[in-house]
């Protein structure tokens with residue numbers, strides 16, 4: 001992981017920095033670039049606009065690491081509201097939801113959080129809607145993979161995310177292929193120690209390609225989630241060479257990043273889904289986006305000093 005990235009993630013965790021970012025109007029345009037709005041109505045408007053252009057959407061109600069049962073119950077009630085809103089949309093076939101197990105209460109009580117997750121899945125299944133479980137830091141990886149293995153026996157409308165920076169991920173790919181659950185491949189957005197994650201970016205990228213190829217050959221409708229044009233080109237070449245049609249996988253990208261690439265791939269006939277976050281708990285998500293591209297943060301720092 002680059003020094004700039006580590007610096008941004010660590011300094012963003014400091015309370016005075018958080019308060020500055022949350023309260024300064026200077027950050028507003030950048031926050032707006034990555035986050036679709038504060039309310040479900042605003043997020044649905046963005047989702048419908050993207051869907052009207054033929055793009056898929058995964059809605060994310062921002063928030064993670066809930067500390068009380070009340071917070072987790074509130075988050076799961078919001079998930080159910082989102083699912084109900086998707087079910088009423090004219091573009092319902094193109095929109096699904098991404099959730100976090102820590103938002104369902106994983107840090108509070110694992111068995112209880114599984115019940116909450118199952119309640120969300122039951123509601124989504126009644127409408128034929130897919131629920132993706134985002135992958136959080138490595139502290140949660142084993143618990144997430146194991147929970148998917150349990151729950152998938154009863155609900156086929158769910159899947160998860162695996163991160164190519166983790167040393168363990170090729171093994172997790174094998175577990176998910178065996179299960180038949182859908183996987184989104186990402187590089188990984190958290191600060192992880194070398195014992196669990198590859199420190200060198202080229203290794204993360206190589207592993208990303210290896211994981212994607214394995215899933216494209218043997219997995220269930222994998223999602224190739226990246227803005228990395230080299231990887232996208234490699235996936236296009238690999239699928240063409242192996243006669244894997246564009247209906248068997250999708251590309252995914254984040255709201256506000258590389259819109260040109262999103263619409264370009266769609267125009268070429270690929271399925272593309274945009275991950276659309278909304279809600280007022282945007283701070284951790286926002287700092288991960290800044291850390292991925294330190295130039296974003298440097299631009300803000302320069303603006304601060306110019307005033």
Ligand SMILES: Cc1cc2nc3c(=O)[nH]c(=O)nc-3n(C[C@H](O)[C@H](O)[C@H](O)COP(=O)(O)OP(=O)(O)OC[C@H]3O[C@@H](n4cnc5c(N)ncnc54)[C@H](O)[C@@H]3O)c2cc1C
Nearest residue numbers: 134135186187188189225226227252253254275289292293
């Ligand atoms: C749909 C989706 C869902 C995700 N879900 C998860 C998850 O559940 N768990 C998890 O740990 N991570 C998740 N991520 C984040 C992921 O792990 C990476 O941190 C992120 O996608 C950046 O990596 P990259 O593959 O785009 O490649 P990089 O090598 O980081 O970037 C390639 C190029 O993309 C552009 N780019 C990338 N990030 C930014 C940015 N923030 N701002 C501007 N340009 C940028 C730049 O042009 C850069 O050169 C998700 C990503 C996507 C696209």
